[in-house]
Amino acid sequence: MDWVAEVVGAGATKAEVVGQNGLRFDLRVVVPEAYGNVLQHFTGSKQHNIGLREDAVKQGLSVSEYGVTSVETGEIVSVASEEELYELLGYAYVPPELREGSGELEAARSGSLPQLIELGDLRGDLHVHSTWSDGRASIEEMALAAIERGYEFMAITDHGDRLREGRLELQLEEIEALNARLAPFHILSGVESAIRADGSMDLPDEELARLDWVFGALHTAFERSPTERILGAMDNPHVDCIAHPTARRIGQREPQVAIERVVARAVETETALEMNGQPDRLDLRDVHARLAGEAGAKIVISSDGHRTVTLMSIELGLAQARRAWLTSEQVLNTRPWERILRAKKKS
Numbered sequence: 363m364d365w366v367a368e369v370v371g372a373g374a375t376k377a378e379v380v381g382q383n384g385l386r387f388d389l390r391v392v393v394p395e396a397y398g399n400v401l402q403h404f405t406g407s408k409q410h411n412i413g414l415r416e417d418a419v420k421q422g423l424s425v426s427e428y429g430v431t432s433v434e435t436g437e438i439v440s441v442a443s444e445e446e447l448y449e450l451l452g453y454a455y456v457p458p459e460l461r462e463g464s465g466e467l468e469a470a471r472s473g474s475l476p477q478l479i480e481l482g483d484l485r486g487d488l489h490v491h492s493t494w495s496d497g498r499a500s501i502e503e504m505a506l507a508a509i510e511r512g513y514e515f516m517a518i519t520d521h522g523d524r525l526r527e528g529r530l531e532l533q534l535e536e537i538e539a540l541n542a543r544l545a546p547f548h549i550l551s552g553v554e555s556a557i558r559a560d561g562s563m564d565l566p567d568e569e570l571a572r573l574d575w576v577f578g579a580l581h582t583a584f585e586r587s588p589t590e591r592i593l594g595a596m597d598n599p600h601v602d603c604i605a606h607p608t609a610r611r612i613g614q615r616e617p618q619v620a621i622e623r624v625v626a627r628a629v630e631t632e633t634a635l636e637m638n639g640q641p642d643r644l645d646l647r648d649v650h651a652r653l654a655g656e657a658g659a660k661i662v663i664s665s666d667g668h669r670t671v672t673l674m675s676i677e678l679g680l681a682q683a684r685r686a687w688l689t690s691e692q693v694l695n696t697r698p699w700e701r702i703l704r705a706k707k708k709s
């Protein structure tokens with residue numbers, strides 16, 4: 363095939379190739395009755411499968427891609443689905459996102475796996491940009507795309523520095539007019555206010571106080587006390603949520619934010635933490651989001667969409683949230699806006 367750069371291995375029931383993009387592909391041909399075994403075997407992670415096999419050995423069983431073999435009798439049981447495989451080994455089904463060797467097998471054994479959040483649980487997006495700052499579509503275009511996705515609400519959160527000198531007032535008027543037209547869909551007035559190098563927010567408190575939803579976010583000077591600046595922003599009663607809390611850009615920068623302290627202060631001040639869906643952010647990362655969820659912090663999953671099509675980035679945030687064991691109860695934007703309003707920080 364055109365996209366194959368190199369054939370590494372070939373046989374009657376398998377092939378291994380390297381694609382033009384450098385990725386390796388394995389093809390296996392198995393009978394349908396053993397599909398569950400082979401799928402589970404090749405669906406990582408290594409740590410998960412090592413744990414699974416060690417557990418099985420204690421029960422006198424040997425697990426491989428071909429089936430589950432009884433060491434005593436030599437009998438091999440194969441299964442058509444992964445669900446059957448986990449059941450056969452005495453576990454509840456472990457969703458692929460949890461197969462990391464981080465406690466999921468014990469939880470599956472004792473029936474205490476979380477009911478993971480699903481895409482359909484999300485009722486709205488609380489982080490959306492428009493042409494009022496660096497977005498590429500108008501508020502109306504973003505709202506129509508959000509309605510198309512089945513949402514009940516969307517918060518417009520343009521950058522604070524672009525809403526000075528009377529522009530915030532004008533944006534609020536536009537949102538009010540659109541809300542009259544698009545009801546029952548609800549556009550919330552919001553902002554993504556930068557936490558400056560000196561720790562102050564880039565909009566004054568009296569402006570922040572007028573808005574439905576306020577993000578505090580680090581965008582600059584990442585080496586200048588990033589943790590202290592975030593903690594300070596959380597102490598501001600008008601800051602509802604910290605956007606992309608560690609400000610990482612995958613492959614570019616990894617600011618040193620003390621996430622344990624951020625999570626503790628988030629719980630203390632009832633400030634939410636964002637799971638940002640931008641592909642090069644995915645921040646909080648999975649282990650941090652799990653830590654936050656376990657500590658009782660409120661999580662918001664959002665797209666940070668700058669164009670209509672990138673509203674779909676929320677799905678990457680959702681996938682990351684599932685890797686973090688999060689349930690819909692732990693995520694604020696699974697609730698109707700009226701209930702978020704009651705649950706959010708009191709300002």
Ligand SMILES: [Zn+2]
Binds near residue numbers: 554579581605606
């Ligand atoms: Zn941002």
Ligand SMILES: [Zn+2]
Binds near residue numbers: 489
């Ligand atoms: Zn943003």
